[in-house]
Amino acid sequence: NLSKSAVADITNRFMMQCSYDFKAYVRQSASFSFTTSDRVDNGASKSNAKFNSTSLNINSYWNSQLTSNFGLLYSTSEISGIPFDYVSLSIGGSYKLLDNKLQLSANLSPSFGDYKRQIIEVVANYYVLYNLNLIFQTRIYRIPGSPTNSIVGLTTRLSI
Numbered sequence: 001n002l003s004k005s006a007v008a009d010i011t012n013r014f015m016m017q018c019s020y021d022f023k024a025y026v027r028q029s030a031s032f033s034f035t036t037s038d039r040v041d042n043g044a045s046k047s048n049a050k051f052n053s054t055s056l057n058i059n060s061y062w063n064s065q066l067t068s069n070f071g072l073l074y075s076t077s078e079i080s081g082i083p084f085d086y087v088s089l090s091i092g093g094s095y096k097l098l099d100n101k102l103q104l105s106a107n108l109s110p111s112f113g114d115y116k117r118q119i120i121e122v123v124a125n126y127y128v129l130y131n132l133n134l135i136f137q138t139r140i141y142r143i144p145g146s147p148t149n150s151i152v153g154l155t156t157r158l159s160i
Contacts, residue, residue: 009040009043010040012037015036032055034053035051036051037049037050037051048080051078054073054074057069058071066093069093073090088110089111091108092121100127102124103123103126106122123138133157134155134157135157138153
């Protein structure tokens with residue numbers, strides 16, 4: 001016998017992911033994933049939840065220095081009967097310079113639907129030594145109706 005305040009939920013989850021490498025003008029790597037979950041909340045809050053997510057990602061390897069990526073995500077969920085659906089795109093790439101010691105990356109990720117935002121990310125990763133690198137990263141978040149937020153960081157990483 002469970003009290004009204006006890007946590008009493010049952011969650012069923014299913015995940016599937018597959019990937020495939022192929023050549024279409026250049027070497028490509030594609031991946032597809034699907035996730036679904038269904039939670040029945042028998043506790044005091046009765047906040048049942050359903051979640052489905054489908055994504056497709058393609059990485060293109062143009063040469064040893066240049067790669068690009070494209071991603072598409074569709075997410076649909078419902079918590080306590082309230083739906084929340086959105087689509088996110090992701091497009092970007094990276095380029096290696098200075099005998100592969102410096103890698104510059106950029107990515108643009110807009111989202112549409114119930115979740116609206118845009119993210120721009122720029123990263124510079126420089127290997128000072130084979131086990132020591134400096135990483136400069138900046139992310140700019142733009143959410144309609146909210147001030148623009150940004151994160152800027154400089155990290156030093158030593159691998160031993």
